[in-house]
Amino acid sequence: MRRPGALEVRKPRDTGNVVRRLYPYFAPFKRRLVGVGVFLVLSTLVDLAAPYLIGVAIDQFIARPDSPMPVWLSWLIGPDATRAAGLSTVMVILGASYALAWGLNVIQFRLMVRVSQRVLLTMRTQILDQLHKLSLDFFDQHQAGDLMSRLTNDTEVINDMFGPGLMRILRMGLTLIGILFAMVALNWRLALASFSILPLILGATIYFSRRVRQAFRETRKTIGDVSAELQENISGIREVQAFAREDETISEFRAVNLRNRDASVTAETLSAVFMPVLDVMSTVAAAVVIGFGGYLVLGFTPPLVTVGIIVAFLNYVRRFYDPIREMANLYGQMQSAIAGAERIFELLDTEQSVKDEPEAGCFAERIEGQIVYEDVSFAYKEDEPVLDNISVVIEPGQMIALVGPTGAGKTTFVNLLLRFYDVESGSIKIDGCDVRSVPQANLREVIGMVPQDTYLFSSTIMENIRYGRLDATDEEVIEAAQVANADEFIQRLSEGYQTQVGERGSNLSQGHRQMIAISRAILNSPKILVLDEATSSVDTRTELLIQEALDKLMADRTSVVIAHRLSTIRKADQILVIQDGRIAERGTHTELLAQQGAYYELYMSQFRRQEEIYEPMEAAEPGS
Amino acid sequence: MKQLLRSFRYLKSYWYLAIGSLFSILLATGAMLLIPRLQQLIIDEGIVVGNISAVVSFTMAMIGVALTRALFQFGQGALAARAAQGVAYDMRNDVYDRIQSLSFSYHDQVHTGQLLTRATSDVERVQRFVGRGAIMLLSAVFMIGGSVALLFSINAQLARVMLVMVPVTLVLFAIFARAALPLFRAVQQKLDDLNTVLQENFAGIRVIKSFVREAHEAKRYETVNLEFYDLNIRVNNILSLAFPTIFGVLNIATLAIYWMGGMQVIEGTLSLGELVAFAGYLLMAFFPVLMIGFIVTMLSSASASAVRIFELLDAQSEVVEQPNAIALPPVKGHIAFENVTFRYYEGGEPVLDEVSFGVEPGQTLALLGTTGSGKSTIINLIPRFYDVREGCVRVDGYDIREVTLESLRSQIGIVLQETNLFDGTIRDNIAFGHPHAKDDEIERVARAAEAHDFIMRFPNGYETHVGERGVNLSGGQKQRIAIARALLLDPAILILDDATSSVDLSTEYRIQRALANLMKGRTSIVVAQRVATVLNADQILVLDQGRILGRGTHEELIRTNELYAEIYSSQLQDDRHLMQKVETAGEVTQ
Known part of the structure; x- marks a missing residue:
């Protein structure tokens, strides 16, 4: 775990x-x-x-x-x-x-x-x-x-x-x-005597630094658990309080915290042994120099060593155990640096699965917007096909709606169009040109997307909308926001367009974030528009406003829309009902209803519910 | 600084460890001070006068002293580790307890990251200073004092070198620290900026790719990257001067000692052994001076950390249980808001303005309104996540501020707008409010929340592990688990905050149906953006900018309330159209 x-x-x-x-x-x-x-x-x-x-x-x-x-x-x-x-x-x-x-x-x-x-x-x-x-x-x-x-x-x-x-x-x-x-x-005599202590110092250093490193590794792991526990319970604080689970989480935290304390005490005690042991050895080394040096001076005539050399040796001995200790310290650091570099190279070596062809051509300046899926199959994992032999023709200017249960492959369908992934077999063509034969950048310039999960950069609202077209003036940004009906709520913010949106735009509601993403797409003004449940988190009134904006935007463009509200879908030129990676049904709203198949069922489940709404309304409005 | 001193209170429970550590370090320092003295004796009494036995015995003494010193040094380290980690442990627990007890209004303002830093690195810094730094400071002062005193006892004239070296080193250290510290902070800040860009490039990769903004991002990154490089070069330029220069002071002092001392030996006023010992003491005094420098720098960051920690520990939860709070008896489910006015911030715009309403036991109340109209606020006030300042909220006639939080919240089942799951199995997550719930109960609520089927499709079923924030589940699946989690409490009051916003249509329908059954016999408060959800409600409140614009049943509101009618028709416009289509379709199939 x-x-x-x-x-x-x-x-x-x-x-x-x-x-x-x-x-x-x-x-x-x-x-x-x-x-x-x-x-x-x-x-x-x-x-x-x-x-x-x-x-x-x-x-x-x-x-x-x-x-x-x-x-x-x-x-x-x-x-x-x-x-x-x-x-x-x-x-x-x-x-x-x-x-x-x-x-x-x-x-x-x-x-x-x-x-x-x-x-x-x-x-x-x-x-x-x-x-x-x-x-x-x-x-x-x-x-x-x-x-x-x-x-x-x-x-x-x-x-x-x-x-x-x-x-x-x-x-x-x-x-x-x-x-x-x-x-x-x-x-050389005094040198040999001094070296006698060297293997001991080396041995002790290697032994202890390994043990100490292991112990500190353990403390880093336990402190990691402490942060993970904290992280989880702080971000889940609302649940913890709502379910009155404070006491349980506190005792869980105590346990993790205790493990960290004990691991730290062990590690620090171990390193508290290490230093004194080295110090003793270095003092012993100094003692050996002085003692043996003294013997060399006094025991021989003429003396085999001078006092000055003994003093020089004292200095050298003190200096040679510093490097050993230091290198032991650095060894651990070096190891993690090399492991770090290894991971970075691993990342740099990762093969990109979607590549531009060496001689990729470009789309014409003006594209028509015809999209053709030919026998497209795709799987994220082997043997688990997400899309299975999908063939569709979308004529320029048409709006196509994808419906189906969660996980049916709707988002994958659009991801393939933008070439976020490559098809496994079959092909996707825009104006008769395989999406794999043009550079990814060129392809994506042509297609504008409003994704399901809106991402905002930590900057102002103005800059976030401008992301759609970097050279847009402030006026053009505001204009786009007006078209998306986002201008009103932005103006109500105390700093208007200059409001900073935080990491993931957390100080805006999901609905407002979606409206900014739509403004961004409007500013971008792409040839082909892809909307992935773009209005799922706005309230009904706002949705209506956005829908108006989108209708204007989609009027002369080819668009692919994933939506879970039938009212949106009804307008589509073509509806694809996707189930288990296949197109279960296709046609217009009326045609599909007439078939009384999957769409009809989906529709009826929605309808039955709305029938309950409908009848009282009829009763409430006798005039209609 | 005041806050840092306050942290020393945490040492109180470990006073014996701290005192022991202090004694050990003093003894170890004392032993260390003996060593140059013994070296001097070996040279003067042994080597110079040709006394081998003196050489041997003083050498033995030196090893003995070294061993003693090692023992105390170890004692100091081991005791200090226990004291310091004990302080860290207690402090972290206090921080955690405080985080748990602070109300939503605190958590609304503070980011998870900030709290995390306080509980980890801030505690670490304070711990290191309180448990270790302070004792080291004392020992450094003792060491400097001791060696200076010994130097004066050997030779006052030479000892003056020390009197110059110590302050010069400190001053140089201060100068370099003053130049480098702001740069260190700037480097850290720039690194954060750099990581923010990288983080955004991770999280926003889809946006970046679909708008083809790779070059734009690369340029943005390059700018910060170059600034980071420049700052690093500047810091290192200072460091490259600092260390050679500070050690240069030591070198100059050594030179001065040998030169002046050498002259004295030649004149016969100093012995050779004394000169060597002198050089030894010089080193002993120098490193503690450096240590003082480091500890002082540590002090400023530790005291900044202490300020942050105590700021959190001193934060008063807005929602406090009254000392004489009673346990709320089993709830029947009557809820009343009496003239409630609420602001999230003092002096801010009221989010709720004089709101009054009542819900009878077993009734369903639906809240309807645009984003920001106050729906979620009403919901947050019932389990007392925030306290009202004006007016009051009652459950079964009890002012909720007069009952214990535990008894209140454990009788309310709530599904929040943003679902948060915990690291653990699906079963653990459903059982969150009732850790000892039986398997069949868990299955029952999961079925009710339409979660059982998808759970059983996982190879491990209820034992499937969901990562932090429930990453491997879709939004809709998480919401259904959250609903099951609330249902397991079998609460008399059920609160659903837009609980089905991210499930697909058919699932939403099934959940709605299940919820309708479950709401029977419970007081339910439902926030919904779909008119369909609210039709079955006994009472609907239409909210706009914190005020109740209309209340009543659907039939009443559709006639009397303009806003309601507008919301309602905007949703139904299409549906009426749909209706006709279906009728046509029906004819076709006939």
Whole structure:
């Protein structure tokens, strides 16, 4: 029972493949990346020079100078400089190296961020383009909310990773290697002793970070359940209160909340073990350096190591467990970033099922509007045909009405006309031209649709209507609204056409939303009009007003109307009764009634009910 | 800030954990402060003077101290986790309880997303600060104080380096934070914008495709996308300066210590061990300074979160049960509105204006009127989803404000305009008001609501899972389940708010027929947009802009009420035509 909101934390399936796929994104920035690499190596070297320089300062000048001076130093200051002058020289060099490191760090960070942000910019653009290319079957299979939260989460994780994350990983890796080399170069005996603790640190890090990651994965899952529970009960608050179910939902929430608390406590306790364990190990490492170093100094003549080198080692040891810990932290982050990238590539790789033909032609400037369905069959899922051998001819200017029970295939019928899906067999032709032979964009420009479920963008009413024709002036928008009889209610809103409509236009009633959608279609003024139960949610009076508007709109256009009110259908030139994906009956209203078949029955069930209305009215209006 | 302090009250039930955590962290810090000192002793007393046993014993001491420290550090972490998560748990429960108790007027104004954020990320932020941040702040101050004191005890002259480093680091941190934080917020805001566009492209894909607006949307997205890119670059430009610079302060301080300290060692006023220890304390003082910086930034976001949380917790439900509320005895079904005037907002236009009417037990009242005429408001006032300010609503003569909410609402069956199903099986959803209902009862109400047949067509029947918001059911199917859900309560009062708007014609007809039977013996209030639905009503109220324009039976209204006649004829115009056609058809078949 997975719910949206409970984000799953996934591991990548094929890391190699993801890396291969990422390569082309970075390829255009090759030279810059090489620059970053050079700066990175340089700055790591400079960073590592500091402990060495401090060690030299101690050995040569601060402590009694009991070890031979490095060649570069004696060349620089001469063999008989005073201790104070020598110390100052080394300190100036140290200061210069710090300044250099600062500059290198700033530059490489900026270069890297620029590259990674460019890559993300490209990726985000590709995602949207892909969404536009995908056909509707994709959107049927994926829930918008679910996919959305995954996408935003994934791009964010990748963003974090490509930004500073990647730099840190590279830097940490280089630092670690550099430290190991420096230690061996300075004193291999002490280096080996210090390394003795390294496997322990590595082992503990790997063991704990895995456990901690698992534990936190569990907390993310439980917090996901908490949000899902919240989400559901907040959006269902009206039902909860109406059915007086507060106590039950509260105790359900307590249970989910408790699970989250316990999972969090477990995870945090585990990570509370991790840090101290690492700290102990690093202190032990320092102790080993000092202890064994002390032994190397005192146990041998001449001493096998100098105090300065011991101090340098203390600095190095402290630095080498930081990268390990850091990399352990970043490892989890990297994993989810790769899994995220994998999912994004999956989306980008999804084949669109409806494609434009490479040499698709275009409709003539003026189309007549004849629509022909020839033996059209279609199924969303294999072996479950939704439309079965449908053949219809709709002459230019005709109005055709589709009736039938829910799920009979009416909406599918119009979806195929707009080529939201491709027919499985047979063909649909407009003016004798197969809809598959023209670009989708051209086809849809010709057809205007008012869908069953009105979608409004979060913008003003004005902009929402203008969506029908982007270059329409305000006057033209208002005119369209007037034709749709929407102007009146819009004017009554406090901000009129400038009223913001929220997500899904939630502050307007369903009926008002439909009226805006109709205004949009009117502004669009298409050659062919498709109405999918466009007036189902408006009250009778308003419906009448809209119907008038639609009648005007349909007058000289070919139109396909799905309606569940017979009064609308009566005007149709042709009625198709669709049942189980087949055309059960066709003809005009009168013809179909005469057949006394399915339509007659549907009609009579409506009629019988209205007869009850009719008779009292007759009684009430003796004059008529 | 006041609200953030208020959040500390949640720590009260976990005071022993908090105190324990505080002690542990102080002890751990103390142990940590010993380590550079021990390093100094190893060098000065051991290595420099050639005393191997001193080297060994101090090294052992160092490991011992490290272990002790680890133990307390762990204790601190484990205790703090329990305290912090306890706070989060209690806070979330309070938030949830409050959400459940707030009336519709609150929920009308607040989006689900806002409440969700408060219960999740806001609680998270406050929890982290209250349960952890505050203690860490104390320990950081202790750590800085301790190392500065120790530094002064070793060498006052060198210790001055610290006195410069600490404030400089803090100031730099503040400068960068001030520059970066607004940008961080801007980035977040831009990301939201970006996601909104993406979200709209998901949800509105049909519109976009049918109007061929892909290019338009791509351009809109590109604009936001580029702005987002620019902001990210700007933030990172600041960050790229911030970290090297702040760590640069540490480097300069280290340099100063070795340079000045080195000179002192050469002059013989400082020992080598002391110099090394000094460098160690420098590091110990530096990181807590950074930590203070982070906690202070955390503080501002935590206190913003605390404000949001308490705003919700302090919200007063408009509908409150009176302390001496009595349980409403089993209802006969008499409903009365007495001079009810109602506004959704203080000072807003009245949605209902001096409305009075009465419904006798067992009667059916139909509400008719255009969108926005006040039909739904009347319906919402009966189960007391909102409180009336002027006038009163009575059920069986009881003012509904004087009875308990539970006893009132459990006797009213309601089908709302927008059907919301819960995650679970169809059976669970029908049994929503009566979780322990028997299977045959559930089937009975499902049959009555014309839902049984389609339910049985699913492979799992009543055990079919409906996703969040009942996604895999059609609108009509959801409505029928909602009707069954209301019927299961066997309520004396049944309220149907345009309950059959999204079912197809023949189903609507069958539901109507079923409902007609079910309404017998119950007081029913029906909102409908179809005249046909209201014909059987005992009483019809015609509403317009919050006022009752007409009341009576159909026969009375058709003669006396213009609006009713208009609505009625607009619906029937076609039907009269139909009638004639059928008659002709009848003749043809004869």
